[in-house]
Amino acid sequence: MDDDIYNYGGPKLTVDIVTFLYNLKTLELKVLLIKRDTKPFLGINALPGGFIREDESSFETASRVLQEKTGITSMYIEQVKTFDSINRDPRGQIFSVAYMALVNEEELPDGLDARITQRLSISEIFSSKTKLAFDHKEIIQYAYNRLQAKISYSNLSALSLPQYFTLPDLQTVFEIVLGETVDKRNFRKKITTFGFLKETDKKRKGESKRPAQLYTNKYKKIVTYDRLI
């Protein structure tokens, strides 16, 4: 028997987005945070997020909030998990549907307000010195584990790059996310067997080295291989 919908006193729902930013030049992996300007956790870094509005799905909230707060429109945004510990929010029973995105830092829109948007490296975030609002450190840890697992059997790495990209760049995305170097030949063998790469007849020019072949995605959304989830 369902409880009466009109007497709903249940949880309120927010969305929080873990935006992983990689930098192909500095080889850093960071997470985008916003310094809170309201209580609770005033002045503390938190994941960008917001309440789900009427007639909005959580995915729409995630896309909207990411756009409004950071200007980012990411090709890859995916639901991670719903966090619902009773004491996660001092204001009461507020649950959070966590999403994650992977974004090339050099593609970030200009004019991000550095006073409010912070970028902390993964190691800073997991340092015991770093304090984050709510259970956001736990959310980031969970999303990071998922990201590392999923990049190896999906095309999400390619979704985060510009339309035309090189295999060395794609490999660097892997290395940044996994936190370790990978063998060039083995990487190319594996990534090409997945079949989401389309070779173009273009090459990257203008650097004093051999020009790299440009590739593009066959698919505009996430595709997974072998494993589920």
Next chain:
Amino acid sequence: MDDDIYNYGGPKLTVDIVTFLYNLKTLELKVLLIKRDTKPFLGINALPGGFIREDESSFETASRVLQEKTGITSMYIEQVKTFDSINRDPRGQIFSVAYMALVNEEELPDGLDARITQRLSISEIFSSKTKLAFDHKEIIQYAYNRLQAKISYSNLSALSLPQYFTLPDLQTVFEIVLGETVDKRNFRKKITTFGFLKETDKKRKGESKRPAQLYTNKYKKIVTYDRLI
């Protein structure tokens, strides 16, 4: 900037539970459903579920609802995903945090009311003739995929069995969930390397065949190996 918490007009939250029932004798895999006694979808089969109450986490709701509606207390209940399509519920913006459980049908409590609790086999459920309420068929499909993936790299099979169980029974749980037979020797090699099994000095007696060694779990909750998720 967060929206004002006091003007919250966002979604209401329910929990729905996909209870997978396996039967070691008939080798069937079924899902427990309840015939709805209220609108919408009056008289149609649906997953057991209910609204999240005040001061309740979604996990607590899942455990409570499963107990209240079916009498089941499962060792293994896990969050799967939050379903939030805008039109999934005709009453409005009602999201569902989906959970799944795996239960030995022979361990079900007596006195389940057959007039309201239904048990449909996986093949019946995915038949195009079968109608389920809301988006519950989609939820079951998603959970089933997750279950099949996760049983292979976790101890969830053992959690669903009684305290003392045999390797042939454990293997049968695998075969029912995966929908295919597996090789006995390879199965034993793999499952013992995980290290969650503890051999006891007891044997199952009373059948006219060689008695099987009884094992028990080292861990009382889910443990995963290798892969994340």
Next chain:
DNA sequence: TCAAAAGTGTTCCGAATACACCCATGA
């Protein structure tokens, strides 16, 4: 003594890993 299921090792194959040299470009 028979039926029925429990228990046990080895070979084979394919996928993942390790590894080193030549190539194309702009400076």
Next chain:
DNA sequence: TCATGGGTGTATTCGGAACACTTTTGA
């Protein structure tokens, strides 16, 4: 012509898959 990173193939190793016989019990 040199420095820089791009591009390519093979041998090895390891884990997963295939496979058949002996053992123990109650009837």
